[in-house]
Amino acid sequence: MIGLEFQLNIIRQDNNTRPVKKNMGANVNESAIVIENLVKKFEDVTAVDGVSLQVARGELFGLLGPNGAGKTTTINILCGLTKPTSGSASVGGYDMQKEPEKGKELIGVCVQETAVYPYLTGAENVELFGNLYTMGKNALKTRCDMLLERMGLIEDAKRKAEKYSGGMKRRLSVILALIHDPQIAFLDEPTVALDPQSRRAVWDFIKELKEGGKTIVLTTHYMEEAEELCDRVGIIDHGRLIALGSPKDLILKNGVKNLEEVFIKLTGRKIREEI
């Protein structure tokens, strides 16, 4: 516990000292994320079909569903990567269609692909992304070391990322998303293909982020992960939001034992059948 408190203190202290401008949008009391009637069509396929939801500041929200359900498309729209066919998505008060640059300053995204530059060392990867967020040299060094230490990569920081195992690359990918200490973090399947130990380490880190006041949107098809971490979850299937609430409420409401069974009850199939 002492170690955990120490880490949290570092994160909070860094929040106060880093120079990156991260003011939220116009009204600090409004939700961190607001999605209204979001629709995204790819030719004749509707990937997102009229999704509406809000995520409060400091909330850890889980977006659940099988592969192809529309989770990543929704995240891509929230990150300003994809334009919706209709509807709107705002992050930190900024409409991601109209002011994507401002919104991008606030967010950190751990993409689904284990995307790191293989020819750079772990530390160089982190420093590169810190520079892309125009972090100050000292703040970047401090936070880089802290995150590498926290994710168990400090010993391998000077090794090229191509030498990393899959789990190490995944953890490095999480660091790249959070190097600039974003107010809102999108973690797209952050624990996929991780061994149980690494997965637990990532879970602990996500919990620390939440305790640090960050808003987190977690997409996953691991229902136990959502139950363990999330304040609220939204279950998405065939592009539609079919359930929304806290894991406990959804389980109680549907009279089942866990979220997996909630999904089976609502859709008639297992969440990982389509993987």
Add this chain to the structure above:
Amino acid sequence: MKLQRVVALTKKEMKKTVREPAVLFMIFLFPIVFVFAFGASFGGVGGGQPIYNVGVVNMDQANPSNSSQMFLAALSNTKILSLQVYASNQTAQNDLSQGKIQAVMIIPDRFSQSFASYQATPNDPTKWVNATILLYLDKGSIVATQAIPPIIQQTLTAFIGQKQQVIPNPIHIETASLVEVKQTSTLDFITPGMFTFASIFLIMMVAQSFAQDRENGMMKRIRITPTTPTEFMTSQVLSYMVIALIQAALVFVMVYLLGFRPNVGIPVYAFAFILVLIFSLSNVGFGLITATVTKSSGAATGVSFLFVLPQLFLGTFVGASLSSDAQLAGKFVPSYYVTDALTSLFLRGAAIISPTVLLDLAVVSVSCAAILTIGIVLYAKYFKI
């Protein structure tokens, strides 16, 4: 535009070039190795018969018998030489230095007299009036120096009426360029093209890099950051310009060590490096076009050769030995103009402000800017930057 982002991305790209063995080989080692092998073994290629432009300054025109005109007609009848008559040697030399003609032939004023003396007493060399045709050759063309003298010599021998060239002849050909102190070597001929050649392989590297970053999700990852498309593209262009500069420097060091010593000053070298830098823009553009039309880095490698090969064969030292049709086609690739300008500067001794060099610079600048723009627009249209 935030300089911090541009510098960070540029450094990243440079590290990639240095650290990835395949990239390092393709960009720096392959051109050098290839040029060595190629320069040593390359012979003439091409189906069509090339035509050489030869400037003629006829000092013999005042002579009433005017055998020189008949000799010139005989040269034209070979269909290999295209003769252009000049009023003065200076004007002809000017065009020679700019590559407009491959040789200048000075017909001496005693040509007809010499010819007549031979016709009168073909078997008594003591009664011949000797004359010398002075021939200046384009030192920037290995083909010109090898092909033009024998053609003129054979035509002259036939014109005089001798059956064999070994028999004493009242009219001699003296090749001015080849009697200079330093003879132009094969290395000298191919060096201007080597500068261009090295840079061409950037096309493949740019295409691979963009396709690879798209495949592994890095492009998406960059787009998630506040990095603007302008910052990203600036960093890419800067990176490859730096790489092109290093390539040119390496090629220069290599050819210098091998004995390349053009009689030019530092401004000409600086100008040559600027030309190569401008040329690298077109290679980034072609690379982006390749990355746009391909879905994987493997496909990008293959498709990039559609741009690499024409530039290589039509626009570098290779092009000088190709058919006339191929040489005409070369005028549609930017590398041709870079090689031509460098040849004019290094081998022909043309000044930086000479019309040919300035025209080459203008064509290279405009075409490279256009190709880069097309590349960026196409890539941005189909794959967001």
